[in-house]
Amino acid sequence: MERLEPIKAAHRFIDTYFTNCNAAILAGSVVRGQATATSDLDIVIFDEKIEASYRESVLEFGWPIELFVHNLSSYKDFFLMDYNIAKPSMQRMVVEGIVLRDNGILQDIRQEAEKMLEEGPKEWTEDTIRTKRYFISDVLDDFIGSDSEQEVIFIASTLSFLLYEFVLRVNKQWIGTSKWMVRSLQQYDTKFADEFIAAFDTFYRNREKVKIILLADKVLQPYGGKLFAGFSIGKDIIQK
Known part of the structure; x- marks a missing residue:
């Protein structure tokens, strides 16, 4: 399959497989301008109908795609986990990513992530x-x-x-x-x-x-x- 442009591929993926999600964000190296020949698309999805968060890897529209799927509360556990190990990957994806879809929920989630990033990790004793x-x-x-x-x-x-x-x-x-x-x-x-x-x-x-x-x-x-x-x-x- 011909590889689509990353943003177009991400939109196509959401429109095909997560039609009714509350919000979706394209993150990772393609957004930061650091993509390589082996880069994938990191897509964070928020869907209130999902019972539990999950991660999945797929090949679609010419791209390897890493999915990070959350409901409207499960992402908080991942924010906390990343905070505790001082590796804020989830927070960075939410803050740096390109919005693919949003029914109004992302502003509060992004503010939550931005606050954690600005405050930094827990201080060592x-x-x-x-x-x-x-x-x-x-x-x-x-x-x-x-x-x-x-x-x-x-x-x-x-x-x-x-x-x-x-x-x-x-x-x-x-x-x-x-x-x-x-x-x-x-x-x-x-x-x-x-x-x-x-x-x-x-x-x-x-x-x-x-x-x-x-x-x-x-x-x-x-x-x-x-x-x-x-x-x-x-x-x-x-x-x-």
Whole structure:
């Protein structure tokens, strides 16, 4: 089947399969102007007749389509879930998306999503920061000490996410995975994002560890640096 233009394909899909839905939004990379040859159409649908939310993948009108189908209350659970893990994918789709259909319900839902995005994720506690410092320190030591060409590749991968998560969460920023790691870093601080990417790029190209080690020290230093001695989990509970 010939591939239609994305907005036309999305409208055709809604008109064909969700004729009576309350609202529908086209979101994702095609809306942000970041589409690639393998991009799909992300469509969020609100339908008061749906008993429970669901996600479904289909091929229609020349496109792979990811459906996120909700009734007029189930989306709130997903807003809360995304808020708790600091990955606001649902909120972003609702706010950034192109409206395909709306019988008047979207304004309140979008305002709800916008408010959550503006406020940012839940702030980490001092205990959480301390725990994260410890695990970053542990992986960093593994990275520094490893002389295995195979193992160090995966240690570096783990360390990259831990450092990325730490920087953004201590600064009350949203996080993501995969391509959203780069995007979230750039939204937070383009200079730091460049430094972060360069450090890991140098390692993966040349197996040079120094830039990553210095980056980790820079990230941890304002919060007390590396942590090992004196750290414990559950000791107070056991003693009680």
